[in-house]
Amino acid sequence: MTSLGLAWRTARRYRARTLLAVAGVAIIGALLFDMLLLSRGLLASFADLLDSEGFDVRVIASEGLPAMRVPIPGSADLADRIRGMPSVRDVALIRMERARVRRGADRPRVVTLVGRTQSGVGPWTVVRGASLSYGPVGSARASGERDSASLPSERGDCPVVIGRNLATAFALEPGSSLDVTATPAGIASALPSVACRVVGLVDFGFAGVDEYAVATTMDAFEAIVAEPSHGEADLILVASRAESGGGAAAARAIAGLRPDLRVYSNEDVVAQFNRNGFAYFRQISFVLSSLTMSFAFLLVATLLTVSINQRLGEIAALRALGIGRRRIAAMLLWESALLVGAGALLALPLGGVLALLLDHILRQMPGLPERLHFFVFEPRALVIHVVLFVITAAAAAAYPVWLTSRLPIAATLRREVVG
Amino acid sequence: MQWACHNPAMLTFVAALACAIALDAAPDVLVSRQLAARAHLTVGDTVTLAADANGARARTFRVAGVYEPTPDPMRFTAERIEGRLHLPDLIALTADPHDPASAESVNTINMTLAPGIDTRRFIADLASQAPGVTGWPTARSRDDDPFVVLDRFHLAISVVTVVGSTAFLLALMVIRAEERRDTIAILRMVGISRRSLLTSVAVEGLVTAIAGAIFGVALAFTTEGLVNRIFQTRYDTALVFVRVTPALAWRAVAVAAPLGIAAGLAASWTLLRRNILSLFRR
Known part of the structure; x- marks a missing residue:
């Protein structure tokens, strides 16, 4: 045996x-x-x-997560310069603000409002309905340009995509309408509500489990916060070309354009997260x-x-x-x-x-x-x-x-x- | 000069004026222990601070002291490279000269409410009277406290560990019961009842479990300092990571004792329920 x-x-x-x-x-x-x-x-x-967003470089104005908004001065011009770089495939400008959403007689909800310019890759997954539309394909414009001279509120055009939490809370479907009021942190404001139309239900990658999130076009965002276009985004997302050295090479090149800003590749962000x-x-x-x-x-x-x-x-x-x-x-x-x-x-x-x-x-x-x-x-x-x-x-x-x-x-x- | 400036009896009018100018020109700053070590600073040194990396509008400060930052479990991995200035000095250093409002702005106002004032009500009143200002209670509710979540995580891990170690304890008790098969057979033969034998096994299990728990608590107590020192050195913080409290020790004993008795009884019952002849392998 x-x-x-x-x-x-x-x-x-x-x-x-x-x-x-x-x-x-x-x-x-x-x-x-x-x-x-x-x-x-x-x-x-x-x-x-981070990778699922489709972008591999992030440009911000300050280190860490500021409690107050820290805009990137001249971000529209910077985005155009970045877009012109051979190692860059796509660029999106992002702005975020706190807002209140109301629908009918329901209790209003505090939401994170995100405004973003057009880009080929999307940071969210559409669950139902459609994603944000920025006009005919091929008419991608420079980040600072607007769809037309008028503001969206004047045209009655405020398309939004919403997270599933908000959709459940208000029983919203694509085609539903809701009123959005910006409530910027740290300043006294009494901004009017803007009527928006839900075009899609999406999964936001970075939205919290119990967070209500709403995203819209940059034009509509500026209408909601009642600001003309300053071209000052909170965050610039960049998608690099793999054949040109990827995110690290693109981050180095972008940092050379504006030494006053913080530029991180996805690897840098992960390494920082690993350390802290x-x-x-x-x-x-x-x-x-x-x-x-x-x-x-x-x-x-x-x-x-x-x-x-x-x-x-x-x-x-x-x-x-x-x-x-x-x-x-x-x-x-x-x-x-x-x-x-x-x-x-x-x-x-x-x-x-x-x-x-x-x-x-x-x-x-x-x-x-x-x-x-x-x-x-x-x-x-x-x-x-x-x-x-x-x-x-x-x-x-x-x-x-x-x-x-x-x-x-x-x-x-x-x-x-x-x- | 430093000594003279701080001993008015020694000053002449001119010297006093010079000292006043010197001290006025270099306001005080406190630096964290970590910053003092990193920048090789000692009390009395003069340092230059600026709000931006280009060094624009830099001002000179005198290091008046070195402090240990208050340990913060939310930031224990962060390097505490910090300094503390008097608020007017900080505003003078950071305020935008083109924005008069910036000289009157602060990020946070800390306040202690009078006894009996409801925090939520106060925050609601504040928000209605000062739009744009947001209040937060410093005491966290159980819903938004990450340490409550970590506590649940640690509890779940403890339960798994206890279940695993109970299985091992049971296996050891089964081996031990098998070892004493002949002894039990003889004891049964001479007339000792199952109940008496079970009681003796239960007492043995209880004593073993309590001894084990006391050993465990003593081990935790003696290694507590070592574990804290390792993590405090690793993260350069005064935060206490492990603390063996009497409540924790009692909880360990309270969990171990019934488990020990149950394991002993369960292991012995497989032998005690048999008849005497089968214990003698007949």
């Missing part, structure tokens, strides 16, 4: 303890697997969220991974050692029958591998379910984008999981193997008989 066969028989003979040990390893393994998913999950999800916002989860993931591995090692090693101590007579008898040290050691290794292997395998689906639960808990954090996740599967997590459990199985079997290899056969058998 092979060592694997012997190990399998032992596992079947002591069924209860085997099942309990496998269950223990599976639960601890699930936690380890989740910590591996967490170790880069938020970062991977954040990078995916993500550090806590990286630390807790490392600490808990180390703890769970130590825990699994200690417990499997203890189980095997106690089990071997109970079976010393049996092992001495096997040795007396002529089964060599190596086969006994291989049997113990297989026993460890069966316990740890079965537990680690079960840990994967269990870890998946647990990850959903933990992700649900963490995503209740206020202000978190709806599409951001903490636990993201990556093949490397699976590889590390397997490698760590192979090491654990081998390390946990080391002491019992050493114990049995030094076992005096005659003395042990005699002790068993006398006992």
Whole structure:
């Protein structure tokens, strides 16, 4: 009989303890697997969220997230210059403001109002209806230009796309109308409402779970905030050409145009997020991974050692029958591998379910984008999981193997008989 | 000169005038410990501050002290490279000369309400009297506190760990019960009842679990300082990351004790429910 066969028989003979040990390893393994998913999950999800917008360079006026609006002076001219660069494929100007939305007699809702110029790539996914329309295809104009001389409110033209939260709150559909009033932070204002028309329901990438978001054209935005076109955006998004060196090269070139601004490629943003916002989860993931591995090692090693101590007579008898040290050691290794292997395998689906639960808990954090996740599967997590459990199985079997290899056969058998 | 300027008895009129001019020309600034270390600053040094990177409208300040920034769990990963100025000095440094209103503007006004005043009501009154001003209570509600969410996350992880370790404990107790199969058979043979044996197992489980929990709490208590030092050094902060409180220790014991008893009873019951002959493998 092979060592694997012997190990399998032992596992079947002591069924209860085997099942309990496998269950223990599976639960601890699930936690380890989740910590591996967490170790880069938020970062991977954040990078995916940035990339899904289709833009890979961001230009802002100040570092961090200012509480007050920090406009980019001369952003329309800057956008035109950026658009003229050979490494750039597309440019969009973004403005954001706080606003209040009212529909009929319903309680008004505070929303994040986004205005953006036309661009080929969209930062949202249309769920129902259409996206914002900027006129005939091919008439893409420079960022600072307007569709016509009149303001949209004068033309009665304020198309908006809304997030699903707002659509649910007001029972809105494409074609519905709503009144939007800008309420700029930090200044006293009493701006009139602008009647807008919902053209589509969309998923905003960066909108929070409980956030109401509305996006419109830059013309309509300026009508709502009652500002003529200053060409001062809060954010300029740039899509680079991959063949010209990608986002990093484009960011360097744009920074050369305006040294007073902050220019970040998606990689820069992710790296900054990794240094600051993500550090806590990286630390807790490392600490808990180390703890769970130590825990699994200690417990499997203890189980095997106690089990071997109970079976010393049996092992001495096997040795007396002529089964060599190596086969006994291989049997113990297989026993460890069966316990740890079965537990680690079960840990994967269990870890998946647990990850959903933990992700649900963490995503209740206020202000978190709806599409951001903490636990993201990556093949490397699976590889590390397997490698760590192979090491654990081998390390946990080391002491019992050493114990049995030094076992005096005659003395042990005699002790068993006398006992 | 520094000493003389701060000892009026030593001053002549001219010296006093010179000191007044010197001190007036260099208002005080407090710098954070991290900034002092980074820029090699000590108390009494003179530094130049400007609101923009070009150094326009720079002013000279005297370092009057070095302070430890108040630990902020929301910003513990941020480098606290900061300084504190008197408000008029900050406004003079940052105000836009072409915008008279900027010399009268501040970002935030902190206030303490008189006892009995309802915060929400006050904020609503403020918003109606000063449009554009937004008030926030400094006390977070449970809905918008990220630490409440983190607390739930840690609790969920603790529950998983406890469930996993209970499975292992049960496996160990099963092995231990198997080891004592012959002993139990003999005890049953001489007339000791199942109830007495179960009670003894329960007491043994209780003692083992409490001993384990006390060891765990003692381990946590002794490593608390080490863990805090590691993270405080890593993030250069005075924030306390781990604190083993009596309530936490009691909770650990309260969870461990019933689990230990239950594991002991469950493992032993597989043997105790059998008849005596089967315990002797007959």
